[in-house]
Amino acid sequence: MSTATRSLPRTIGAHAILLTYTAIALFPVILVIMNSFKSRAGIFGAPLTPPTPKTFDLIGYTTVIGQGDFIHYFQNSLVVTVASLFFVLLFGAMAAFALSEYRFRGNTMMGLYLALGIMIPIRLGTVAILQLMVASGLVNTLTALILVYTAQGLPLAVFILSEFMKQVSDDLKNAGRIDGLSEYTIFFRLVLPLVRPSMATVAVFTMIPIWNDLWFPLILAPSEETKTVTLGAQLFLGQFVTNWNAILAALSLAIMPVLILYVIFSRQLIRGITSGAVK
Amino acid sequence: MAADSRPKRPFRWHIGVFLAPAVLVYTAIMILPLAGTLQLSMFRNIEQSQVFVGLANFRTLFGDPNWSVGFWNALRNNTWFFIIHMLVQNPIGVMLAALLSSPRLRFAAFYRTAIFVPTILSFVIVGFAWKLILSPLWGVAPHLMDFVGLKSLFTPWLGKEQYALTALSLISVWQFVGIPMMLIYAALLSIPEEVIEAAECDGITGLSQFWKIKLPLILPSIGIISILTFVGNFNAFDLIYTAQGALAGPNYSTDILGTFLYRAFFGFQLQVGDPNMGAAIATMMFLIILGGVCVYLFLVQTRLRRYQF
Structure with missing residues (x-):
C-alpha cells in the first residue's frame, strides 16, 4: 500500500511517545526497587545505576x-x-x-x-x-x-x-x-x-x-x-x-x-x- | 411468554432472598450512614447531648473565620487539583489511547500493561516514592534534570507553598492516567471498521481522522471520564495525607476537602475533633459531588449524541 511508506515516520513517532510515557510510568517503580537492594552509600552515591556487587546490600530488608x-x-x-x-x-x-x-x-x-x-x-x-x-x-x-x-x-x-x-x-x-x-x-x-x-x-x-x-x-x-x-x-x-x-x-x-x-x-x-x- | 400467561402466582419469595443480602448490607453500611451524616450535620454536642441546631454548623463553617478560611482554602485547592487533572490527565490519556489503538501497532499490549502499572499501586507507595524522588536529599530529580540542562530550575517542590499542590496534582495524574487511557482505548476499539474505512475512502486520515471522526464518537466516554475524575478528586484524601500529613503542609497549601474533613472530624494537635463539624463538611462534599453528577446527568449526558452501531 502506498500509505505504508508515508506512515513510517508516524509509526516511529507513536513508538517514541509511547516509550517515553512508559518510561515515565515505570521509572519511579524501578528506581525504588533497584535502590532497595543497595547499601546506603550506593543509594546516595549512584541512585540511577542498578546494584553492583560493590553496592549490593540487603540491610533494608533485614x-x-x-x-x-x-x-x-x-x-x-x-x-x-x-x-x-x-x-x-x-x-x-x-x-x-x-x-x-x-x-x-x-x-x-x-x-x-x-x-x-x-x-x-x-x-x-x-x-x-x-x-x-x-x-x-x-x-x-x-x-x-x-x-x-x-x-x-x-x-x-x-x-x-x-x-x-x-x-x-x-x-x-x-x-x-x-x-x-x-x-x-x-x-x-x-x-x-x-x-x-x-x-x-x-x-x-x-x-x-x-x-x-x-x-x-x-x-x-x-x-x-x-x-x-x-x-x-x-x-x-x-x-x-x-x-x-x-x-x-x-x-x-x-x-x-x-x-x-x-x-x-x-x-x-x-x-x-x-x-x-x-x- | 408462557410464564406471563399463567394464573397469578403467589408471592415470589426467591426474589426477596436474592435481593436481601445486598440490599441489607448496602442500606445498613452505606445509605443509612450517609443519611445519618447529613442529619448529624444539623446537630451539635451541647453539655453531653446532641441538640438540634438547624443550619448553625453551616453558619459556623462559612461565617466563623476559624473554619471558613480553611474551608474556602480547601475548596479552592480542590478545584485546582481537579483542573490539573482535567487539563493534564485526560488529554494525555486520550492521546495515549489514540496512539495505542492505531492499527498494526507492535508491542501495544506491553505499553498498555506498563502504563497502567501506577494505577494499581497504593497511594502510600506512590506518595512516598515521589517524596523520595523529589527530595533534595537524594538528588534524583536534580540529577535527571541535569541531563536536559534544567538543573537550575529544580527546587524542593513539595516543600514550597506555591508549587506543592501542583506537584501533588501531577503525581496523582501520573498515577491515574491509566484509567482514561483504558476507557478511551475501549471506546476507540468499539468504533466499527466500516466507519474508519469510509473516512479513508474520503481521504480523511491521520490527525484529521482523529479530530473529525473518532473524537466525536468517543465524546460520551470523555464525559464519563470527566465525571469519574470529578468524583474521585473531590473525594481524594490518601495521597495528600501520605505525602504531606494530615496538616497538608506547607502551611495548608495542599489542603483539600478530604484532609480538611479528616482534621475536623478527628482533631489534630491543639484542636479537638468535632464529629458534627466533620458531618457538616462531609455534607458540603456530598452536595458538591451531587451537584457535579447532576450537571453531568442532566446537562452533559443528554446533549451528547450517542451513536448506535
Whole structure:
C-alpha cells in the first residue's frame, strides 16, 4: 500500500511517545526497587545505576523484617480483601440476577437505588459509620472493614453483573425450569458458571481499591492487631524517615505482591475494561 | 411468554432472598450512614447531648473565620487539583489511547500493561516514592534534570507553598492516567471498521481522522471520564495525607476537602475533633459531588449524541 511508506515516520513517532510515557510510568517503580537492594552509600552515591556487587546490600530488608510486623499486616489485608471480595461477588451476583431475571414492581427503582453508590462515595458517611461501629462494638475488628468494603463494592458489582446476566440465554433457564429446577439451582448451577468471566472482571475492580485503601483502616481499625498492610506501611514509613534503606525496602515489599498479581491478571483486567464492562 | 400467561402466582419469595443480602448490607453500611451524616450535620454536642441546631454548623463553617478560611482554602485547592487533572490527565490519556489503538501497532499490549502499572499501586507507595524522588536529599530529580540542562530550575517542590499542590496534582495524574487511557482505548476499539474505512475512502486520515471522526464518537466516554475524575478528586484524601500529613503542609497549601474533613472530624494537635463539624463538611462534599453528577446527568449526558452501531 502506498500509505505504508508515508506512515513510517508516524509509526516511529507513536513508538517514541509511547516509550517515553512508559518510561515515565515505570521509572519511579524501578528506581525504588533497584535502590532497595543497595547499601546506603550506593543509594546516595549512584541512585540511577542498578546494584553492583560493590553496592549490593540487603540491610533494608533485614531492618524491615526485623522491625515491622509485616507478615501479620499482610494476613490482615488478605483476610479483609478475600472476605469482602467473596461477599461482594456472592451478594452482588444474587442481586444482579434478581434485577435482570425477574420482572417485579419496583425493579427499576431498586436498580437505581443500588446504582446510587457508584457515584456517591461511601467515605462521606464516615462520621456515622464510625458511630455505628462504636455502637456495635466492631471498632478495631476486621469485620468492620469487611462490612464497609462489601457495601462499597456492591453497587458497581450489581451494575456490571446485571448487564452480563441479561445476556444469558432465556431458553437455557426455561429448560431448567421445565426440568423442575428451583430458582436457586438455576442461579447457582446454570447462571453463575456462565458469567464467571465477568465475575473475574468485577473481582479485579473490587480488589484494587480495597487492598490499597488507607482511609477506613486508619479510622475504623488502627490497632496493632488489625492493621492492614497499607496502613502498616504508612506508619512504618513515617517512623523511619531517615533510614533510607528501610524505607526503600518497605516500599518494594509493598509494591511487589501487587505487581506480581497484576502481571498475572493484567490480561483479565484489560480484557474486562476493553470488553465494554464499564462503557 | 408462557410464564406471563399463567394464573397469578403467589408471592415470589426467591426474589426477596436474592435481593436481601445486598440490599441489607448496602442500606445498613452505606445509605443509612450517609443519611445519618447529613442529619448529624444539623446537630451539635451541647453539655453531653446532641441538640438540634438547624443550619448553625453551616453558619459556623462559612461565617466563623476559624473554619471558613480553611474551608474556602480547601475548596479552592480542590478545584485546582481537579483542573490539573482535567487539563493534564485526560488529554494525555486520550492521546495515549489514540496512539495505542492505531492499527498494526507492535508491542501495544506491553505499553498498555506498563502504563497502567501506577494505577494499581497504593497511594502510600506512590506518595512516598515521589517524596523520595523529589527530595533534595537524594538528588534524583536534580540529577535527571541535569541531563536536559534544567538543573537550575529544580527546587524542593513539595516543600514550597506555591508549587506543592501542583506537584501533588501531577503525581496523582501520573498515577491515574491509566484509567482514561483504558476507557478511551475501549471506546476507540468499539468504533466499527466500516466507519474508519469510509473516512479513508474520503481521504480523511491521520490527525484529521482523529479530530473529525473518532473524537466525536468517543465524546460520551470523555464525559464519563470527566465525571469519574470529578468524583474521585473531590473525594481524594490518601495521597495528600501520605505525602504531606494530615496538616497538608506547607502551611495548608495542599489542603483539600478530604484532609480538611479528616482534621475536623478527628482533631489534630491543639484542636479537638468535632464529629458534627466533620458531618457538616462531609455534607458540603456530598452536595458538591451531587451537584457535579447532576450537571453531568442532566446537562452533559443528554446533549451528547450517542451513536448506535
